[in-house]
Amino acid sequence: MALLEVKDLHTSFFTDAGEVKAVNGVSFNLERGKVLGIVGESGSGKSVTVYSVLQILASAGKIVGGSVKFDGQELVGAGEKVMKNIRGNKISIIFQDPMTSLNPTYTVGHQLMEAILLHTDRDKKQAYERAVEMLKLVNVNDPEKRMKQYPFEFSGGMRQRVMIAMALACEPDILIADEPTTALDVTIQAQILELMKDLQEHLGMAIIMITHDLGVVAQMCDEVVVMYAGSYCERGTAEEIFYNPKHEYTKGLLRSIPNVSNLGQKLQPISGTPIDLLNLPKGCPFAPRCENAMKICISEAPESMDINSEHKASCWMNVKEKLEKDRRILIFVPEIGMCETAVLYFKKCISEEIMIDFVYSGDENRSEKIKKFYNRELDILITTTILERGVTFDYLDVVVFDAKHVNFTKAALIQISGRVGRKDYDNSGDVVFLADNISRDMKAAIKEIEYMNNLARYRKLNRR
Numbered sequence: 001m002a003l004l005e006v007k008d009l010h011t012s013f014f015t016d017a018g019e020v021k022a023v024n025g026v027s028f029n030l031e032r033g034k035v036l037g038i039v040g041e042s043g044s045g046k047s048v049t050v051y052s053v054l055q056i057l058a059s060a061g062k063i064v065g066g067s068v069k070f071d072g073q074e075l076v077g078a079g080e081k082v083m084k085n086i087r088g089n090k091i092s093i094i095f096q097d098p099m100t101s102l103n104p105t106y107t108v109g110h111q112l113m114e115a116i117l118l119h120t121d122r123d124k125k126q127a128y129e130r131a132v133e134m135l136k137l138v139n140v141n142d143p144e145k146r147m148k149q150y151p152f153e154f155s156g157g158m159r160q161r162v163m164i165a166m167a168l169a170c171e172p173d174i175l176i177a178d179e180p181t182t183a184l185d186v187t188i189q190a191q192i193l194e195l196m197k198d199l200q201e202h203l204g205m206a207i208i209m210i211t212h213d214l215g216v217v218a219q220m221c222d223e224v225v226v227m228y229a230g231s232y233c234e235r236g237t238a239e240e241i242f243y244n245p246k247h248e249y250t251k252g253l254l255r256s257i258p259n260v261s262n263l264g265q266k267l268q269p270i271s272g273t274p275i276d277l278l279n280l281p282k283g284c285p286f287a288p289r290c291e292n293a294m295k296i297c298i299s300e301a302p303e304s305m306d307i308n309s310e311h312k313a314s315c316w317m318n319v320k321e322k323l324e325k326d327r328r329i330l331i332f333v334p335e336i337g338m339c340e341t342a343v344l345y346f347k348k349c350i351s352e353e354i355m356i357d358f359v360y361s362g363d364e365n366r367s368e369k370i371k372k373f374y375n376r377e378l379d380i381l382i383t384t385t386i387l388e389r390g391v392t393f394d395y396l397d398v399v400v401f402d403a404k405h406v407n408f409t410k411a412a413l414i415q416i417s418g419r420v421g422r423k424d425y426d427n428s429g430d431v432v433f434l435a436d437n438i439s440r441d442m443k444a445a446i447k448e449i450e451y452m453n454n455l456a457r458y459r460k461l462n463r464r
Helices: 046-054 080-086 108-119 124-137 143-147 156-168 186-203 214-220 238-243 248-255 295-299 316-324 337-349 366-374 410-417 440-463
Strands: 004-015 018-030 035-039 061-070 091-094 174-178 206-211 223-228 231-237 305-308 311-313 328-332 356-359 380-383 396-401 431-434
Touching: 004 046, 018 046, 018 061, 018 223, 018 231, 035 046, 035 214, 046 061, 046 091, 046 174, 046 206, 091 156, 108 124, 108 143, 108 156, 124 143, 124 156, 156 186, 174 186, 186 214, 206 214, 214 238, 223 238, 223 248, 231 238, 231 248, 305 316, 305 431, 337 356, 337 380, 356 366, 366 380, 396 410, 410 431, 410 440, 431 440
Parallel strands: 035 206, 035 223, 091 174, 174 206, 328 380, 328 396, 356 380, 396 431
Antiparallel strands: 004 018, 004 061, 223 231, 231 311, 305 311
16 A cells, blocks of 8 residues: 555635636555655646645645545545644655745744654653754754754755754655755755755655656656646656656656757757646647647547556557557447447547447447458457457557446456467557556556566567
């Protein structure tokens, strides 16, 4: 079980102008000891997402849907008493601006001790000793002297170290760092990031790193969530996001980073401006700024698509890429009633000329349609679970819509996946499970499929 589970989180701000949907269906998991990066332009909903987790929203803000679980405990609707125990004690946060986060009228020592006394059962003497210990831990020289000084006597980098010490004083399970290096110069940024990395390894805590700096993400994070217009457009491991981006927005962010390959060249900023969250579009929110936007991008919002077991993206370009391959697609739907609707949907979204049909158990023309698909007279065949076994096609990709549906058991998903790569000359087909979240059967099926694939590769190598 993940330490922190966020599912379909929706947070809105209710203003005189209307409802601002600042967070619009965000989902992610944070494992113990891992570092999760949340990236995106200003206004994409990064900070509001973590403020929703801690429930420290402005008065106009409200969580209107979704779930936030910490160590299995539901936090949405849990009440202030529960949240007081969570904040600072279990989940701590470093706010964006170290210059204004500390109270200028109190000494640094007083503020550190206040946080320790509030969240632990230590007395004043023990709190003082703990505060000095934490200042030493974050490499503040002469901590006893520094305890008596006021924030204005500290540099920006030292203030940020104090904020980190304050956040870690109660040994939280999760540290949230909201743009922790924004107001610091490059040298100090590097020092702070190195310090956080060392502390994370030393204390074994999980970190949520909120930033617009992809360089920080590359240095610090195990997994990444890319946010745009209040929702995630792509998520996966840092390696997948950087080396195999599958959303046009992510690609745009990566193109805007200076690196050794574009020395002497002008950086390519993403054209246009972020959309108005008061009036979210019907289709993909990034479509007005996307150079490769298609007709369907304007009219239909893309669903999250599994690129692989470690990577998800919500972009119609991935569907287009699959259709452009010289391969057929076998699409499984959980119910007969969805077959005809799916055919109409694909014809509308892709082309009226597409060769597509559907088949189900009571279809009188079932054999004929399967034969046409086998003979490559159809590009796409939509079916229920009747074709989960007993058929073999070459150069085939498989898509399972609503893969979490009860009709798609673990065994069914494994059998469906077995339609791919059954020919010795073609073992490169893709299997994609589409769902708004991963069911237990999906997890079990994916694990079993990956095991069988690895076993097949091993046997193939040993035959050579």
